[in-house]
Amino acid sequence: MIHRIQTLALLLMLSACVPQNAVITDGGSQVQIRQIQTREYDTLDKSDTLRSIIGTLQDLGFVIDKADHELATISATKLQNYQIRMTITVRERDGERLAVRANARFNEKTIEDALAYQDFFAVLDKAMFLTLHEVD
Amino acid sequence: MPSIPLARLISVLAVLCVMSACQTLPTDAFRLSETALKTRELQTREYDSVNDHAILSASMAVLQDMGYAIDEIEKELGVLSASKRADATNDFATIGSIAMDAMKCLVTLGLGCTGSNYGELDDVQDIRLTLVTRPQREEEEDVSVRITIQRIIWDKKGRVSEQETITDQDVYVAFFAKLSTAVFLEQEGI
Numbered sequence: 001m002i003h004r005i006q007t008l009a010l011l012l013m014l015s016a017c018v019p020q021n022a023v024i025t026d027g028g029s030q031v032q033i034r035q036i037q038t039r040e041y042d043t044l045d046k047s048d049t050l051r052s053i054i055g056t057l058q059d060l061g062f063v064i065d066k067a068d069h070e071l072a073t074i075s076a077t078k079l080q081n082y083q084i085r086m087t088i089t090v091r092e093r094d095g096e097r098l099a100v101r102a103n104a105r106f107n108e109k110t111i112e113d114a115l116a117y118q119d120f121f122a123v124l125d126k127a128m129f130l131t132l133h134e135v136d
Numbered sequence: 137m138p139s140i141p142l143a144r145l146i147s148v149l150a151v152l153c154v155m156s157a158c159q160t161l162p163t164d165a166f167r168l169s170e171t172a173l174k175t176r177e178l179q180t181r182e183y184d185s186v187n188d189h190a191i192l193s194a195s196m197a198v199l200q201d202m203g204y205a206i207d208e209i210e211k212e213l214g215v216l217s218a219s220k221r222a223d224a225t226n227d228f229a230t231i232g233s234i235a236m237d238a239m240k241c242l243v244t245l246g247l248g249c250t251g252s253n254y255g256e257l258d259d260v261q262d263i264r265l266t267l268v269t270r271p272q273r274e275e276e277e278d279v280s281v282r283i284t285i286q287r288i289i290w291d292k293k294g295r296v297s298e299q300e301t302i303t304d305q306d307v308y309v310a311f312f313a314k315l316s317t318a319v320f321l322e323q324e325g326i
Contacts, residue, residue, distance in 0.1 A: 050213055054268055055282075058179070059172050061301050063286045064266040069212035077264075079286045079299035082159060106161045119166035 036114040038101045039121045040093060041128055046072055049090050049098050052127040060123060062086065083107055100124070171303075178305055180282040181312045183319055188214045188269040188279045194318035195267050195281075201314070204265065214269030214279075224261040224289050224297075259292045283311060 043049060046069075053074055054064060062076035062084075072090035077083065086104045093099045102120055104111040111117075169175075183191060195216055196206055204218035265285045272278040285302040 047212070051270060054213065054215065055270070058266075058268065058282055058284050059168055059176060060166060061169075061175075061284075063264055063284045063301070064215050064217060064268065065264075066208055066217070067210040067213045067215040069210060077286070078165070079288065079301060081299060082162070082165075083299065084161075084165060106165070107159060111161060113161065115163075116161060116166050123166070123168055 033112060034101070036112075036117050037103050038099055039124070040097050040099050041132075042097050043128075043132055044092065044096070044098060046090055046092075046098065048131045049100065049128065050074065052131045053088050053090070053100065053124065056120075056124045056127045057086065057088075059127075060120070084111075175303060176282070178303070178308050179284055180280055181315070182272070182278060182280045183316075185277050186279060186319060186323060187277060188271055190322050191269045191279050191281055191319060192216055192267075194322040195315060197322075198311075198314045198318045199265070199267075204263075214271075216267045217264065218267075219262065219264045221260055221262050224258040226258065255291065255293045256297075257292050258289050258297050259294075261287045261289045263287045281312075281315070283308065 041049065050067070050069065050072060054067065057064060057074070057076045060078065061080065062078045065075040065077055065085075067074045074088045075086065076088075077085050084104055084106050086102060088100060088102045091099050091101070100121075102117060104116065104120075189211065192209065192211065192214065196209075199206065199216075199218045202220075203222075204220045206216065206218050208215070208217040210216075263285065264287070265283060267281060267283045270280045270282070272280060285307065287298075287300060287302065288296055289298040291297040
Protein backbone atom coordinates (compact mmCIF):
# COMPACT_ATOMS: atom_id res chain seq x y z
CA MET A 1 0.00 0.00 0.00
CA ILE A 2 2.84 2.38 0.96
CA HIS A 3 4.51 1.66 -2.38
CA ARG A 4 1.33 2.52 -4.22
CA ILE A 5 1.05 5.82 -2.37
CA GLN A 6 4.73 6.51 -3.16
CA THR A 7 4.12 5.77 -6.85
CA LEU A 8 1.07 8.02 -6.94
CA ALA A 9 2.94 10.81 -5.15
CA LEU A 10 5.84 10.45 -7.63
CA LEU A 11 3.49 10.62 -10.60
CA LEU A 12 1.77 13.67 -9.14
CA MET A 13 5.12 15.37 -8.65
CA LEU A 14 6.18 14.47 -12.19
CA SER A 15 2.94 15.84 -13.60
CA ALA A 16 3.61 19.14 -11.84
CA CYS A 17 7.34 19.34 -12.52
CA VAL A 18 7.17 21.82 -15.41
CA PRO A 19 8.36 25.08 -13.87
CA GLN A 20 5.78 27.87 -14.08
CA ASN A 21 8.23 30.24 -15.76
CA ALA A 22 9.30 27.72 -18.40
CA VAL A 23 5.92 28.01 -20.15
CA ILE A 24 6.54 31.69 -20.84
CA THR A 25 9.14 30.92 -23.50
CA ASP A 26 8.49 27.28 -24.36
CA GLY A 27 7.77 26.29 -27.97
CA GLY A 28 9.11 28.32 -30.89
CA SER A 29 11.83 27.73 -33.50
CA GLN A 30 10.01 24.67 -34.76
CA VAL A 31 10.22 24.64 -38.52
CA GLN A 32 7.58 21.94 -38.86
CA ILE A 33 5.02 23.83 -36.77
CA ARG A 34 5.69 26.98 -38.77
CA GLN A 35 5.08 25.07 -42.00
CA ILE A 36 1.74 23.60 -40.93
CA GLN A 37 0.62 27.00 -39.67
CA THR A 38 1.42 28.84 -42.91
CA ARG A 39 -0.27 29.03 -46.31
CA GLU A 40 0.69 31.24 -49.25
CA TYR A 41 -1.70 33.02 -51.60
CA ASP A 42 -1.00 34.52 -55.01
CA THR A 43 -2.11 38.02 -54.20
CA LEU A 44 -0.59 41.20 -52.80
CA ASP A 45 -3.91 42.64 -51.63
CA LYS A 46 -3.47 42.76 -47.87
CA SER A 47 -6.85 44.37 -47.17
CA ASP A 48 -8.84 41.75 -49.07
CA THR A 49 -6.83 38.97 -47.47
CA LEU A 50 -7.44 40.35 -43.96
CA ARG A 51 -11.14 40.77 -44.68
CA SER A 52 -11.32 37.17 -45.95
CA ILE A 53 -9.64 36.00 -42.75
CA ILE A 54 -12.10 37.97 -40.61
CA GLY A 55 -15.04 36.49 -42.55
CA THR A 56 -13.62 32.98 -42.21
CA LEU A 57 -13.14 33.39 -38.46
CA GLN A 58 -16.71 34.66 -38.08
CA ASP A 59 -18.02 31.72 -40.11
CA LEU A 60 -16.16 29.39 -37.75
CA GLY A 61 -17.79 31.00 -34.71
CA PHE A 62 -14.95 33.27 -33.59
CA VAL A 63 -15.32 36.76 -32.22
CA ILE A 64 -12.61 39.18 -33.37
CA ASP A 65 -10.64 40.52 -30.41
CA LYS A 66 -8.18 42.73 -32.25
CA ALA A 67 -7.46 43.66 -35.84
CA ASP A 68 -4.63 45.79 -37.13
CA HIS A 69 -4.43 46.65 -40.80
CA GLU A 70 -0.97 48.20 -40.65
CA LEU A 71 0.61 45.24 -38.88
CA ALA A 72 -1.71 42.81 -40.70
CA THR A 73 -2.63 40.92 -37.54
CA ILE A 74 -5.94 39.56 -36.30
CA SER A 75 -6.72 37.95 -32.96
CA ALA A 76 -9.95 36.08 -32.32
CA THR A 77 -11.56 33.84 -29.72
CA LYS A 78 -14.07 31.01 -29.97
CA LEU A 79 -16.10 30.01 -26.92
CA GLN A 80 -18.06 26.80 -27.09
CA ASN A 81 -17.65 25.22 -23.67
CA TYR A 82 -13.99 25.27 -24.64
CA GLN A 83 -11.82 28.16 -25.64
CA ILE A 84 -9.74 28.57 -28.79
CA ARG A 85 -7.68 31.69 -29.26
CA MET A 86 -6.16 32.40 -32.67
CA THR A 87 -3.66 34.93 -33.94
CA ILE A 88 -3.24 35.35 -37.65
CA THR A 89 -0.57 37.40 -39.37
CA VAL A 90 -0.17 38.26 -43.02
CA ARG A 91 3.26 38.95 -44.52
CA GLU A 92 4.51 39.66 -48.00
CA ARG A 93 6.74 36.97 -49.51
CA ASP A 94 9.25 37.72 -52.28
CA GLY A 95 7.19 40.72 -53.36
CA GLU A 96 4.74 38.50 -55.24
CA ARG A 97 2.50 36.70 -52.73
CA LEU A 98 1.18 36.82 -49.22
CA ALA A 99 1.91 34.29 -46.48
CA VAL A 100 -0.83 33.78 -43.91
CA ARG A 101 0.30 32.29 -40.64
CA ALA A 102 -2.26 31.12 -38.13
CA ASN A 103 -1.51 29.87 -34.68
CA ALA A 104 -4.11 28.66 -32.24
CA ARG A 105 -4.32 27.72 -28.59
CA PHE A 106 -6.92 25.34 -27.25
CA ASN A 107 -7.58 26.10 -23.61
CA GLU A 108 -4.02 26.34 -22.22
CA LYS A 109 -2.14 24.53 -24.98
CA THR A 110 -0.86 25.41 -28.44
CA ILE A 111 -2.59 23.40 -31.14
CA GLU A 112 0.07 21.42 -32.98
CA ASP A 113 -2.27 19.09 -34.83
CA ALA A 114 -1.69 19.57 -38.59
CA LEU A 115 -5.26 18.48 -39.32
CA ALA A 116 -6.72 21.40 -37.36
CA TYR A 117 -4.73 23.90 -39.47
CA GLN A 118 -5.61 22.04 -42.66
CA ASP A 119 -9.29 22.41 -41.74
CA PHE A 120 -8.85 26.11 -41.06
CA PHE A 121 -6.99 26.78 -44.32
CA ALA A 122 -9.54 24.73 -46.28
CA VAL A 123 -12.22 27.22 -45.18
CA LEU A 124 -9.92 30.21 -45.77
CA ASP A 125 -8.95 28.89 -49.24
CA LYS A 126 -12.60 29.05 -50.29
CA ALA A 127 -13.04 32.57 -48.89
CA MET A 128 -9.83 33.70 -50.61
CA PHE A 129 -10.93 32.17 -53.90
CA LEU A 130 -14.22 34.06 -53.74
CA THR A 131 -12.46 37.30 -52.77
CA LEU A 132 -9.77 37.01 -55.45
CA HIS A 133 -12.42 36.30 -58.06
CA GLU A 134 -14.56 39.14 -56.75
CA VAL A 135 -17.56 37.06 -55.73
CA ASP A 136 -19.44 37.84 -52.52
CA MET B 137 10.68 -1.20 -4.72
CA PRO B 138 8.49 -3.87 -6.32
CA SER B 139 7.55 -3.50 -9.99
CA ILE B 140 4.19 -1.89 -10.70
CA PRO B 141 1.89 -3.60 -13.19
CA LEU B 142 1.51 -1.62 -16.40
CA ALA B 143 -2.31 -1.67 -16.22
CA ARG B 144 -2.19 -0.07 -12.81
CA LEU B 145 0.21 2.61 -14.02
CA ILE B 146 -2.07 3.38 -16.96
CA SER B 147 -5.10 3.67 -14.69
CA VAL B 148 -3.23 6.03 -12.37
CA LEU B 149 -2.18 8.14 -15.35
CA ALA B 150 -5.78 8.17 -16.60
CA VAL B 151 -6.95 9.45 -13.22
CA LEU B 152 -4.26 12.15 -13.31
CA CYS B 153 -5.34 13.06 -16.81
CA VAL B 154 -8.93 13.52 -15.67
CA MET B 155 -7.73 15.48 -12.65
CA SER B 156 -5.80 17.88 -14.87
CA ALA B 157 -8.88 18.28 -17.10
CA CYS B 158 -7.15 17.21 -20.34
CA GLN B 159 -9.98 18.08 -22.69
CA THR B 160 -9.19 17.24 -26.32
CA LEU B 161 -9.70 19.50 -29.31
CA PRO B 162 -13.04 18.67 -31.00
CA THR B 163 -12.49 17.44 -34.56
CA ASP B 164 -15.01 19.94 -35.94
CA ALA B 165 -13.47 22.99 -34.22
CA PHE B 166 -12.18 24.40 -37.53
CA ARG B 167 -14.87 23.04 -39.83
CA LEU B 168 -17.90 24.93 -41.02
CA SER B 169 -21.00 23.69 -39.26
CA GLU B 170 -24.14 22.78 -41.21
CA THR B 171 -25.79 25.91 -39.88
CA ALA B 172 -22.87 28.25 -40.72
CA LEU B 173 -24.61 29.82 -43.72
CA LYS B 174 -27.86 30.34 -41.78
CA THR B 175 -25.93 31.83 -38.88
CA ARG B 176 -24.10 34.17 -41.26
CA GLU B 177 -27.43 35.40 -42.65
CA LEU B 178 -28.75 35.89 -39.13
CA GLN B 179 -25.69 37.92 -38.15
CA THR B 180 -25.52 40.05 -41.32
CA ARG B 181 -27.48 43.04 -42.65
CA GLU B 182 -26.83 45.21 -45.68
CA TYR B 183 -27.17 48.96 -45.67
CA ASP B 184 -27.51 50.97 -48.88
CA SER B 185 -26.10 54.38 -49.63
CA VAL B 186 -24.05 54.69 -46.50
CA ASN B 187 -20.29 54.46 -46.01
CA ASP B 188 -18.67 52.15 -43.50
CA HIS B 189 -17.43 54.99 -41.29
CA ALA B 190 -21.02 56.17 -40.81
CA ILE B 191 -22.00 52.63 -39.87
CA LEU B 192 -19.17 52.41 -37.33
CA SER B 193 -20.18 55.75 -35.88
CA ALA B 194 -23.85 54.71 -35.60
CA SER B 195 -22.82 51.36 -34.11
CA MET B 196 -20.77 53.03 -31.41
CA ALA B 197 -23.76 55.14 -30.42
CA VAL B 198 -26.03 52.06 -30.27
CA LEU B 199 -23.51 50.07 -28.24
CA GLN B 200 -23.08 52.95 -25.82
CA ASP B 201 -26.89 53.13 -25.49
CA MET B 202 -26.82 49.44 -24.51
CA GLY B 203 -24.10 49.97 -21.92
CA TYR B 204 -21.18 48.46 -23.83
CA ALA B 205 -17.63 49.73 -23.51
CA ILE B 206 -15.81 50.04 -26.83
CA ASP B 207 -12.62 47.98 -26.56
CA GLU B 208 -11.16 48.19 -30.05
CA ILE B 209 -11.76 49.95 -33.36
CA GLU B 210 -9.89 49.32 -36.61
CA LYS B 211 -11.26 51.73 -39.19
CA GLU B 212 -9.31 50.35 -42.17
CA LEU B 213 -10.81 46.88 -41.71
CA GLY B 214 -14.11 48.09 -40.25
CA VAL B 215 -13.76 46.11 -37.03
CA LEU B 216 -15.29 47.23 -33.75
CA SER B 217 -15.14 45.19 -30.52
CA ALA B 218 -17.15 45.97 -27.42
CA SER B 219 -17.95 44.30 -24.13
CA LYS B 220 -20.03 44.59 -20.99
CA ARG B 221 -20.59 42.74 -17.75
CA ALA B 222 -24.24 42.13 -16.97
CA ASP B 223 -26.49 40.36 -14.50
CA ALA B 224 -27.12 36.66 -15.23
CA THR B 225 -29.39 35.82 -12.30
CA ASN B 226 -32.82 34.31 -12.68
CA ASP B 227 -35.35 35.08 -9.93
CA PHE B 228 -37.23 31.79 -10.25
CA ALA B 229 -34.03 29.73 -10.21
CA THR B 230 -32.82 31.69 -7.16
CA ILE B 231 -36.01 31.01 -5.19
CA GLY B 232 -35.92 27.34 -6.24
CA SER B 233 -32.31 26.82 -5.19
CA ILE B 234 -32.77 28.57 -1.84
CA ALA B 235 -35.80 26.30 -1.20
CA MET B 236 -33.72 23.24 -2.16
CA ASP B 237 -30.85 24.25 0.12
CA ALA B 238 -33.27 24.90 3.00
CA MET B 239 -34.91 21.52 2.45
CA LYS B 240 -31.53 19.75 2.39
CA CYS B 241 -30.58 21.56 5.59
CA LEU B 242 -33.79 20.47 7.33
CA VAL B 243 -33.64 16.85 6.14
CA THR B 244 -30.04 16.43 7.30
CA LEU B 245 -30.81 18.16 10.63
CA GLY B 246 -28.38 20.95 9.90
CA LEU B 247 -25.50 18.75 8.72
CA GLY B 248 -26.09 19.39 5.00
CA CYS B 249 -26.36 23.17 5.10
CA THR B 250 -23.82 23.76 2.33
CA GLY B 251 -25.79 26.16 0.16
CA SER B 252 -24.44 24.24 -2.83
CA ASN B 253 -27.50 24.76 -5.05
CA TYR B 254 -27.38 28.51 -4.51
CA GLY B 255 -23.62 28.57 -5.16
CA GLU B 256 -24.10 26.94 -8.57
CA LEU B 257 -26.56 29.57 -9.74
CA ASP B 258 -25.58 31.89 -12.58
CA ASP B 259 -24.45 35.24 -11.25
CA VAL B 260 -22.89 37.53 -13.86
CA GLN B 261 -22.07 37.31 -17.55
CA ASP B 262 -19.31 38.90 -19.61
CA ILE B 263 -20.63 39.65 -23.08
CA ARG B 264 -18.29 40.39 -25.99
CA LEU B 265 -19.48 41.64 -29.34
CA THR B 266 -17.64 42.26 -32.58
CA LEU B 267 -19.08 44.20 -35.48
CA VAL B 268 -17.44 44.05 -38.89
CA THR B 269 -18.33 46.27 -41.83
CA ARG B 270 -17.50 45.26 -45.36
CA PRO B 271 -18.07 47.53 -48.37
CA GLN B 272 -19.81 45.74 -51.23
CA ARG B 273 -17.70 45.54 -54.34
CA GLU B 274 -20.29 46.62 -56.88
CA GLU B 275 -21.51 49.62 -54.96
CA GLU B 276 -18.92 51.37 -52.85
CA GLU B 277 -21.71 53.03 -50.83
CA ASP B 278 -23.34 49.73 -49.88
CA VAL B 279 -22.03 48.11 -46.75
CA SER B 280 -22.66 44.74 -45.16
CA VAL B 281 -22.52 44.59 -41.37
CA ARG B 282 -21.94 41.38 -39.46
CA ILE B 283 -22.03 41.03 -35.71
CA THR B 284 -20.95 38.07 -33.59
CA ILE B 285 -21.65 37.83 -29.87
CA GLN B 286 -20.19 35.57 -27.20
CA ARG B 287 -20.58 35.35 -23.47
CA ILE B 288 -19.07 33.71 -20.42
CA ILE B 289 -21.46 33.12 -17.53
CA TRP B 290 -20.02 32.93 -14.00
CA ASP B 291 -21.76 31.26 -11.08
CA LYS B 292 -22.04 32.70 -7.59
CA LYS B 293 -18.84 30.94 -6.54
CA GLY B 294 -16.90 32.67 -9.34
CA ARG B 295 -16.57 29.57 -11.54
CA VAL B 296 -17.26 29.50 -15.28
CA SER B 297 -20.77 28.13 -15.68
CA GLU B 298 -21.03 28.43 -19.45
CA GLN B 299 -19.13 29.91 -22.41
CA GLU B 300 -20.96 30.16 -25.70
CA THR B 301 -21.59 31.97 -28.95
CA ILE B 302 -25.03 33.55 -29.07
CA THR B 303 -27.17 32.14 -31.88
CA ASP B 304 -30.56 33.35 -30.63
CA GLN B 305 -32.24 35.01 -33.60
CA ASP B 306 -34.14 37.50 -31.41
CA VAL B 307 -30.89 39.00 -30.10
CA TYR B 308 -29.64 39.79 -33.60
CA VAL B 309 -33.02 41.05 -34.82
CA ALA B 310 -33.22 43.41 -31.80
CA PHE B 311 -29.68 44.66 -32.35
CA PHE B 312 -30.14 45.37 -36.04
CA ALA B 313 -33.47 47.12 -35.38
CA LYS B 314 -31.62 49.54 -33.10
CA LEU B 315 -28.72 49.89 -35.54
CA SER B 316 -31.06 50.65 -38.45
CA THR B 317 -32.62 53.48 -36.47
CA ALA B 318 -29.19 54.79 -35.52
CA VAL B 319 -27.98 54.66 -39.14
CA PHE B 320 -31.06 56.62 -40.20
CA LEU B 321 -30.39 59.22 -37.49
CA GLU B 322 -26.74 59.38 -38.54
CA GLN B 323 -27.67 59.94 -42.20
CA GLU B 324 -30.14 62.62 -41.28
CA GLY B 325 -27.56 64.21 -39.00
CA ILE B 326 -29.86 63.94 -35.96
